[in-house]
Amino acid sequence: MRRSRRKSSVAAVEARDSIGNFSTRFSSPSFVKRVEKLSYDQRDAIKSVGFGNLLLIPNHTLSKNLLVELMEKWSCDKRAFVLARGEISMTLIDVALVLGLRVIGKPVLLQQDEPFSDLEEHYGAVPGKRKITVASMESRLDSLGGVADDDFIRSFLLFTFGTFLFPNTTGTIDTRYLSFLSNLDYVHQYAWGSAVLEDLIMWLSRRKEKSMQYVGGCLLFLQMWFYEHIDMARPSLQNDSLTFPRACRWGNSRPHPRLWVIAEFENLRDDQIIWELQPTMIELEADIIKEIFPARMDDCQEIGSQSGTNDFLETLPMDPDVEAKIDCDVDTIDRVQRSEMFNTLKPCLSLDKVDSLTKADYLSHREVCKEHLESPSTSYDSPGKSSACTEDDLMLKNQILKEKIVELEKEMSELMKENNQLKCQLLSSPSLEKENDDLKKEVADLRRENQILSLSSDHLVARLEKLLLDEETDGTEET
Numbered sequence: 090m091r092r093s094r095r096k097s098s099v100a101a102v103e104a105r106d107s108i109g110n111f112s113t114r115f116s117s118p119s120f121v122k123r124v125e126k127l128s129y130d131q132r133d134a135i136k137s138v139g140f141g142n143l144l145l146i147p148n149h150t151l152s153k154n155l156l157v158e159l160m161e162k163w164s165c166d167k168r169a170f171v172l173a174r175g176e177i178s179m180t181l182i183d184v185a186l187v188l189g190l191r192v193i194g195k196p197v198l199l200q201q202d203e204p205f206s207d208l209e210e211h212y213g214a215v216p217g218k219r220k221i222t223v224a225s226m227e228s229r230l231d232s233l234g235g236v237a238d239d240d241f242i243r244s245f246l247l248f249t250f251g252t253f254l255f256p257n258t259t260g261t262i263d264t265r266y267l268s269f270l271s272n273l274d275y276v277h278q279y280a281w282g283s284a285v286l287e288d289l290i291m292w293l294s295r296r297k298e299k300s301m302q303y304v305g306g307c308l309l310f311l312q313m314w315f316y317e318h319i320d321m322a323r324p325s326l327q328n329d330s331l332t333f334p335r336a337c338r339w340g341n342s343r344p345h346p347r348l349w350v351i352a353e354f355e356n357l358r359d360d361q362i363i364w365e366l367q368p369t370m371i372e373l374e375a376d377i378i379k380e381i382f383p384a385r386m387d388d389c390q391e392i393g394s395q396s397g398t399n400d401f402l403e404t405l406p407m408d409p410d411v412e413a414k415i416d417c418d419v420d421t422i423d424r425v426q427r428s429e430m431f432n433t434l435k436p437c438l439s440l441d442k443v444d445s446l447t448k449a450d451y452l453s454h455r456e457v458c459k460e461h462l463e464s465p466s467t468s469y470d471s472p473g474k475s476s477a478c479t480e481d482d483l484m485l486k487n488q489i490l491k492e493k494i495v496e497l498e499k500e501m502s503e504l505m506k507e508n509n510q511l512k513c514q515l516l517s518s519p520s521l522e523k524e525n526d527d528l529k530k531e532v533a534d535l536r537r538e539n540q541i542l543s544l545s546s547d548h549l550v551a552r553l554e555k556l557l558l559d560e561e562t563d564g565t566e567e568t
Contacts, residue, residue, distance in 0.1 A: 111157065111296070111304045114223075114256040121148040123230065123248060130237035131245070138242060139277030142189025142334050143249065149309055152342045154350045155322050156308060159315055162354070165294040173357050177364060179290070179314055181283060182381055186366055187313045189334030190282030191377045195275075197284035199265045208271055212247070214264040223251035223260050243270045254285050258303035282377075285310065313339060320361040321353050333372050365485075382488070 124144050127135070135141055162170040169178040181192035205216045213221045226248040233241050247270075251262040269279055289306035296304050313336045316323050324340040332338045372378050 110302075111153070111160070112302055113151075113304050113308055114252075114258060114260050115151070115306070115308045116252045116256070117148050117151070117309055119227075120249065120253040121146075123227070123245075123252075127245075128235040128237065131235065131241060134237040134242050135245060137277075138246070138273055139191055139279075139281065140246065140249065143253070145189070146309075146334065146336045148341075149312065149336070149339075150341055151308055152312060152322065152344065154345055154347045155315065155342075156312060157347075158350050158354050159311070160293060160296060160304070163293045163297050165297055168290060168294075172362070173355060174359050174362060175364075177318060177362065179286060179311075180365075181286065182368070183314050183317070183366060184282040184286050184310065185377050185381060186333075186368060186372060187310055187317065187335045188282060188285065188307075189336075189375070189377065190285065191277070191380075192280050192282035192286075193377075193380045194278050194280040194283075197266075197269060197279050197281060199263060203265050203268055206267065206271070208243075208267045209264040212243070212264060212267065219264045220259075220261040221247070221264055223248060223262060226251065226262065239273055242273055243267065246270060246276075253309070254281070254307050255288050255305070256307075257305045258301075309336065312342070317366055318363050319357070320363075321357065322350065332369070333375060382485075383492075 120143075127144070132141070132144055135144060159170065162172060164171050164176070167176060167178075169176040184190060185192045205214075205219065209219060213225055226244055229244045230241070230248060233244065247262050247264075247266065250266055251257075251260070255263075255266075257263075270276060285307050289308075289311060292304050292306035295301055315321075316339050317335060322342065322345050324342045327338050327340055368378050368382065373382065
C-alpha cells in the first residue's frame with residue numbers, strides 16, 4: 090500500500106510538471122537593484138507621480154512550487170481561486186494594501202487604435218512595432234545618471250512596467266503606455282493598481298487555457314497576496330516598523346518541496362484562510378486607502394475626536410502580570426511582540442488585525458482564545474460564517490455600491506450633456522443649410538452683377554472709342 094501511494098503521488102507530481110512549471114520575465118532583483126541606484130531627487134520624482142511605495146519593497150524570491158499549485162487552482166470563468174474550503178478572489182483593496190498603488194481613478198487601457206505619437210518614436214518605437222526592450226530602458230537610465238527630469242521619470246516607469254508591474258513573455262514594453270505618461274502632472278490620477286490586477290488575471294487565465302510555459306504579470310503581488318490570505322508556507326514577519334505596503338512586512342520565503350505544497354493545499358482548513366483583508370488604523374491614514382474606505386475613515390475620525398485612545402486606556406483596569414508583558418507604548422504593541430502574539434494566538438487572531446492592537450484589544454483577544462481553548466466546539470469561524478464579519482462585509486459592499494452609483498450618475502450626466510450637444514447640432518443643421526443656400530444665392534447675384542458691370546464697361550469703352558474717332562474725323566475735315 091505504501092509503495093502504491095508513493096507511486097501515485099509521484100505520478101501526480103509528474104502530471105503537474107508537464108503543465109505546472111513556468112518561466113517568467115518578472116524580475117524583483119532587477120527592479121530592486123535599479124531602485125538602490127536612485128538619488129534622493131530621483132526618488133522624490135517617482136513619489137510625485139504616485140509610485141513611491143514601490144521603492145520601499147525589498148527583494149523577494151519567488152516560491153515557484155507554491156505559485157504553480159496556486160495557479161492550478163485558478164478558475165477563468167469565476168476569476169477566482171477554487172480552494173478546498175471555497176472560492177477566494179484577488180480584489181482592488183488587496184492590490185492597494187500589498188503594493189501601495191492607487192486603485193481608484195482613471196482607467197489604464199491600451200487602445201488598439203491609439204495613434205502613434207512622437208513620444209513613442211523618441212523612445213525608440215516604430216509604427217509597425219510599438220515595442221521597446223527592457224534592456225534599452227536600463228541603458229537609458231544608466232546614461233541619465235542622477236538626473237531627475239521628465240525623461241528620467243518616463244524611462245524609470247517604463248523600466249518598472251517591463252520588469253515589475255506588467256512584464257510580458259518577450260522582455261519588451263508596450264510603448265502605448267507613453268500615452269499615459271505624456272503629461273506627468275496627471276500620472277498619479279490613473280488607477281495603476283487596477284491595471285496590475287487585470288493584467289495578472291489575464292496572464293493566469295491565458296496560462297490555464299493555453300498551458301503556456303511563460304507567465305507574465307506581477308507575480309510578487311500574487312505571492313504576497315497568498316501570504317496575506319492563507320496561512321501556509323508563510324515566511325517570518327519582519328521586525329521593523331515598516332508595514333505599508335504589506336509587501337514590505339514579509340521576509341524572504343524559503344523553498345518548499347512540491348509534494349509538501351500539494352498536501353498542504355489538499356488539507357487546507359478554514360482557520361488558515363483570511364477571506365477578506367481589513368486595513369489597520371495606520372493603513373487607513375494613506376490616501377489611496379482613504380479613497381476606498383471614505384465612510385470608515387469618517388467614523389474613525391469621529392471616534393478619535395470624541396475620546397482619545399490614551400484617555401480610554403488610562404481608565405482601563407490592568408492586571409499587573411498582564412501589564413508587565415505589554416509594551417510601555419500604549420498606542421501600539423512592539424513589532425516583535427506582535428509577531429509572537431500572532432504565533433501564540435493563532436487561529437483566534439487574524440493576521441490583518443495584528444498591526445492595530447492596543448492593550449484593550451490584547452486583553453479581549455486573550456479572553457477569546459481562552460474561551461476557544463476551554464470549549465473546542467466553538468472553533469474559529471471563517472469570515473463567511475461570522476456574523477460580525479458578515480456585517481462588516483455588507484457595510485463595505487454597500488459603500489462600494491454607493492461609490493459605483495455615484496460614478497454611474499456622473500457618467501450619465503456626461504452622456505446627457507453629450508446628447509444635448511448632439512441634439513443642438515441636429516436642430517441647428519436646417520438653419521445651417523438655409524444659410525448655405527442664402528450664401529449661394531448671394532454668390533449667384535454677385536456673379537450676375539459682375540457680368541452686368543462687365544458688359545456696361547465694355548459698352549462705355551466702345552462709346553468712348555467712337556466719340557474719339559468722330560472727333561478725329563471732324564478735325565481732319567476742318568483742316
